[in-house]
Amino acid sequence: YFYSKRAQINDYIVLNDEQAHHVSHVLRMRENDVVRIVDKENTMFFAHLLFEGKKVIAHLDQKIEDHTRNAVxxxxxxxxxxxxxxxxxxxxxxxxxxxxxxxxxxxxxxxxxxxxxxxxxxxxxxxxxxxxxxxxxxxxxxxxxxxxxxxxxxxxxxxxxxxxxxxxxxxxxxxxxxxxxxxxxxxxxxxxxxxxxxxxxxxxxxxxxxxxxxxxxxxxxxxxxxxxxxxxxxxxxxxx
Ligand code: SAM
Missing domain, CATH: 3.40.1280.10 (SPOUT methyltransferase, trefoil knot domain)
Structure with missing residues (x-):
């Protein structure tokens, strides 16, 4: 999921409403399931999910090396x-x-x-x-x-x-x-x-x-x- 600000390891990021809906109701993810978060600097992280009522929070716990870019x-x-x-x-x-x-x-x-x-x-x-x-x-x-x-x-x-x-x-x-x-x-x-x-x-x-x-x-x-x-x-x- 994309995050509009700069992020770093150990940040807690609240997913926006559309992303929260997608995680909870479309993908039916649960506490501690893992998603990817990309910040505005295009740095990618693995994050564990936490649920607080309707709020879905991602805890960034690992930076991912970027393998998806083209060579040019x-x-x-x-x-x-x-x-x-x-x-x-x-x-x-x-x-x-x-x-x-x-x-x-x-x-x-x-x-x-x-x-x-x-x-x-x-x-x-x-x-x-x-x-x-x-x-x-x-x-x-x-x-x-x-x-x-x-x-x-x-x-x-x-x-x-x-x-x-x-x-x-x-x-x-x-x-x-x-x-x-x-x-x-x-x-x-x-x-x-x-x-x-x-x-x-x-x-x-x-x-x-x-x-x-x-x-x-x-x-x-x-x-x-x-x-x-x-x-x-x-x-x-x-x-x-
Ligand atoms: N107006 C043109 C005609 O009817 O002869 C066709 C334009 S084509 C639908 C749209 C664009 O695709 C072109 O401007 C060009 O940039 C690209 N294009 C389509 N076929 C191409 C080809 N064989 N080689 C290079 N560019 C092509």
């Missing part, structure tokens, strides 16, 4: 796509170990980021991410940024920066061939377009900013497939 830090710049697919990308990216997600709008995005509803949306998206992180037992949260324009999203650069562009004219380099040229890096940013993809001007703009154009294969993938294929391809390459 991955930032996903994802063009906004329709709701169900967007939620799917969030959930699956969290499972695949993405560290940061930057939603963007561009000339061909159909879904627009309406500011007045953004607070509510960010809450819902963060909840999806949190639940996915808990479910797959990763020890770090996903840092979700507010939606912005592509040119601003592109500033979230890493040591290697990639724009996935369907290979209409067969000039994009294959993802794994590009990665093979950068064996020692520790961070990668991957830009994936929305349903409408990137315009030529947008691809040029990103390339001028130092992005490498890559192909994910001969077929045109849906945005959500492309995102997950690129994330997995990258993390798998550096985990080998």
């Amino acid at each position: 830090r991955i930032t996903l710049l994802q063009g906004m796509i329709k709701k169900e697919k967007w939620d799917y990308v969030l959930q699956k990216s969290a499972e695949l170990g993405v560290d940061c997600i930057v939603p963007f709008t561009s000339s061909r995005t159909v879904v627009k980021a309406k500011e007045e509803r953004m607070d509510k949306k960010l809450l819902r998206w963060n909840k999806i991410l949190l639940e996915a992180c808990e479910q797959c037992k990763r020890s770090t949260l996903v840092d979700l940024k507010e939606p912005c324009l592509l040119k601003d999203a592109a500033r979230y650069k890493s040591e290697l920066n990639i724009i996935a562009y369907e290979d209409a004219d067969a000039t994009s380099e294959k993802l794994h061939r590009l990665l093979a040229k950068y064996p020692k890096i520790s961070s990668v940013t991957i830009a994936i377009g929305s349903e409408g993809g990137f315009s030529k001007e947008e691809v040029s703009m990103l390339m001028e900013m130092g992005y490498h154009r890559v192909s994910l294969g001969a077929r045109i993938l849906r945005a959500e497939t492309a995102a997950l294929a690129a994330i997995h391809g990258t993390s798998f390459y550096y985990d080998m």
